[in-house]
Amino acid sequence: MCLVAATIIYPLFFVVATSLRSNVDYKRDPFGIPKEWTFDNYLKLWNEYGVGRAFMNSLFVSLTAVTLILVFATLAGYALAKLPVFGAKFFTTTFVSVMLIPGPVLIIPIYLVLARLGMVGDYSGLILVYVATGLPFAIFFSTLSFRAIPDELLEAARVDGAGFFRTYWSIVRPLGTSAIATLAVLQFLGTWNELIYSLILIQDSKMKLLTPTLASIGKRFLTDQPLTSAGLFITAMVPLLMLTFASKYIMRGLQVGLGR
Amino acid sequence: MMRQSKLIGTLAVLPSFIIVAGFMAFPIVFVLFISLTKTNGLTFEWLWFKNYLELFADPIVHEVFLNNFKFVISVPLVIFAALVSAILLFEQFKGWKFFRVIFFLPSVLSVVVIGLIFRNAFGYYGSVNQFLGLFGNEPKQFFINSNYSIFIIILALVWSGFGYQSLLLLAGLTSINPAVFEAAAIDGAGWWRRLWSITLPNIRRVLGFVFIINFIYTFSSLFGFIFVITAGGPLYETTTIDYLVYLRAFSSSNLGSGAALAVVLYFFIGLLTLWQSQVFKLQRED
Numbered sequence: 016m017c018l019v020a021a022t023i024i025y026p027l028f029f030v031v032a033t034s035l036r037s038n039v040d041y042k043r044d045p046f047g048i049p050k051e052w053t054f055d056n057y058l059k060l061w062n063e064y065g066v067g068r069a070f071m072n073s074l075f076v077s078l079t080a081v082t083l084i085l086v087f088a089t090l091a092g093y094a095l096a097k098l099p100v101f102g103a104k105f106f107t108t109t110f111v112s113v114m115l116i117p118g119p120v121l122i123i124p125i126y127l128v129l130a131r132l133g134m135v136g137d138y139s140g141l142i143l144v145y146v147a148t149g150l151p152f153a154i155f156f157s158t159l160s161f162r163a164i165p166d167e168l169l170e171a172a173r174v175d176g177a178g179f180f181r182t183y184w185s186i187v188r189p190l191g192t193s194a195i196a197t198l199a200v201l202q203f204l205g206t207w208n209e210l211i212y213s214l215i216l217i218q219d220s221k222m223k224l225l226t227p228t229l230a231s232i233g234k235r236f237l238t239d240q241p242l243t244s245a246g247l248f249i250t251a252m253v254p255l256l257m258l259t260f261a262s263k264y265i266m267r268g269l270q271v272g273l274g275r
Numbered sequence: 276m277m278r279q280s281k282l283i284g285t286l287a288v289l290p291s292f293i294i295v296a297g298f299m300a301f302p303i304v305f306v307l308f309i310s311l312t313k314t315n316g317l318t319f320e321w322l323w324f325k326n327y328l329e330l331f332a333d334p335i336v337h338e339v340f341l342n343n344f345k346f347v348i349s350v351p352l353v354i355f356a357a358l359v360s361a362i363l364l365f366e367q368f369k370g371w372k373f374f375r376v377i378f379f380l381p382s383v384l385s386v387v388v389i390g391l392i393f394r395n396a397f398g399y400y401g402s403v404n405q406f407l408g409l410f411g412n413e414p415k416q417f418f419i420n421s422n423y424s425i426f427i428i429i430l431a432l433v434w435s436g437f438g439y440q441s442l443l444l445l446a447g448l449t450s451i452n453p454a455v456f457e458a459a460a461i462d463g464a465g466w467w468r469r470l471w472s473i474t475l476p477n478i479r480r481v482l483g484f485v486f487i488i489n490f491i492y493t494f495s496s497l498f499g500f501i502f503v504i505t506a507g508g509p510l511y512e513t514t515t516i517d518y519l520v521y522l523r524a525f526s527s528s529n530l531g532s533g534a535a536l537a538v539v540l541y542f543f544i545g546l547l548t549l550w551q552s553q554v555f556k557l558q559r560e561d
Contacts, residue, residue, distance in 0.1 A: 016360075016363045016364075016374060019359075019360050019363065019378075020374055020377045020378070022434070023377055023378065023380055023381060023434070023438060024377065024380075026392055026396070026434075027380070027392075029402065030392060042400065045402050045405045046402070046405070046406070087290050087291040087294065088291065090287040090288075090290070090291070091287060091288045091290075091291040091292075093287065094283075094284040094285070094287035094288050095284075095288060098280060098281070098283065098284030098287070099280060099281040099284055100281065100284040100285050100287075100288055101281060101282075101284075101285045102285075103288075106288050106292055109292065109295065109296065109300060110291075110292075110295060113295060113299040113300055113303070115544075115548060116299060116303065116541070117495035117496065117517065117540070117541070117544055118495075118496075118498075118517075119495065119498055119517035119518075119520045119521060119537065119540065120303075120306065120520070120537045120538075120540055120541045120544075121299070121302045121303070121306065121537075122520065122521065122524055122537075123306060123309060123520075123524045123530055123533055123534045123537060124301075124302035124303075124305035124306040124309060124534070125298060125302050126316075126524070127305070127309070127316050127530070128297075128298070128301070128302060128305065130316060143294065143298055144298055146294055146298075147294050147295055147297070147298030147299050148298075148299065150291050150294060150295050151295060151299070154291055179280075179283045179287070204383050207385070208383075208384070208385035208386070208387075208388075209385075210385065210386060210387055210498070210499045210502070211498055211499070211521070214502075215521075215524075215525065226385050226387045229385075229387050229388070229391070230387050230390075230391070230502065230503050233387075233390075233391040233394065233395075233503065234506075237398060237399075237400075238399075238400055240395050240398070240400060240401070243391060243395060244395070246391075247388050247391055247392065250385060250387065250388050251384050251385070251388045254383040254384060254385075255380075255383065255384075257383065258376065258379065258380060258383050262376045262379070265379065265383070266375070266376075266379070
């Protein structure tokens with residue numbers, strides 16, 4: 016068992032260890048213990064190769080997309096779970112049927128649609144695509160979770176004169192906190208790690224996101240493994256932190272993924 | 276009152292619906308249209324099925340489709356590794372929850388990160404060559420040989436996928452009624468016998484599910500790995516369909532051809548999904 020776990024841990028450990036040494040030191044003895052530890056690779060990447068800026072760009076795009084997904088999906092999920100909706104079946108069918116469309120199929124039409132709207136090369140287009148691709152699962156998930164909210168509570172709120180938004184904010188949101196947190200973590204991981212749309216929709220080097228930036232650094236510095244390793248760790252750090260502190264939520268999402 | 280709340284409910288779903296319809300449902304219809312035209316994105320010339328006919332006659336498309344089938348080798352490998360880990364986890368020794376998180380680790384990483392780890396490791400100056408060098412071997416250029424390249428990508432797929440899937444299989448294992456195991460143990464069935472006659476038959480539903488999602492995955496989601504590890508080369512020898520859609524979309528003057536390829540991929544995956552639901556129906560009936 017420990018052996019199996021080691022096959023996962025060792026490569027990651029190797030990346031971290033490599034990223035903390037100079038290229039000369041690495042080439043001398045890649046598996047040995049480094050003679051000296053250094054943060055040079057990180058500083059160089061962050062300041063000179065645009066990784067710092069790309070990190071911030073990715074953070075901005077991911078947070079915006081996730082916030083929008085959460086707002087739209089919880090509204091729709093609440094309505095579909097608890098309220099009468101015109102054509103509810105039609106909406107649900109639409110959301111479910113687009114859930115399994117593989118990303119590469121849509122790159123050409125989405126690119127053309129966004130080009131027509133003047134949104135290529137702009138974060139608004141990219142964020143819209145992330146929201147659109149994230150929503151179907153998010154709605155499915157929140158509908159499922161909000162069904163568990165007792166009807167009596169909603170009825171009581173209605174009798175007390177609470178309107179739609181009041182009920183949404185004071186009952187659905189607090190009772191659905193753990194579902195919403197799960198959703199936030201899963202969607203954040205999805206957008207943070209996404210590659211194909213961030214690659215084709217953003218060309219301006221100042222606006223590039225982290226994953227395409229890392230991919231091009233990996234291609235440019237083939238012979239400088241410590242430098243690329245530092246880039247790998249910077250990119251992997253955020254998901255790893257989330258796994259460390261929110262593994263409870265991630266595991267819960269996993270179970271719903273199976274039920275699908 | 277009822278009518279009013281129905282209106283509010285509908286309004287709450289509407290923003291999501293508009294976004295999904297505009298950027299997922301409409302594009303699917305649009306890509307069908309594009310695939311029947313010759314276009315540079317601005318003007319569309321109606322061609323009927325010419326793009327498709329050219330596609331079916333294109334030797335590169337044949338080669339690429341065959342490449343996808345080579346990656347299918349990863350499916351039994353991932354499942355085998357996942358099954359072994361799931362059975363180990365199932366013994367529920369101390370600290371198994373910690374291992375569960377470790378197993379999930381590669382699933383939270385970007386394909387760019389996973390791809391680069393493997394590309395670095397097998398690069399000319401990579402750790403694999405350095406390691407082989409300890410035994411006096413000359414460093415190898417792994418990526419000029421397509422067999423090595425495919426092997427490395429498959430290794431990356433197995434490494435990044437088996438942990439998550441072992442958790443799926445574990446969920447299947449824990450849903451088996453423990454009384455069945457006890458009864459078998461009383462009857463004197465050994466560990467292997469129990470594995471073959473009880474454990475595996477009882478999780479065949481989850482096994483089927485994992486098999487098919489992996490199969491679909493090798494046709495729809497290799498883009499990131501290919502882009503980072505080999506860029507499809509040497510020549511087209513490691514290019515997959517989804518990567519070819521990307522290449523055709525942004526390097527040729529006829530987007531229609533790339534769109535046709537995307538549509539073929541979409542229908543192929545649709546068929547696989549249909550097959551999946553059929554398999555599940557059969558299993559529910561027995």
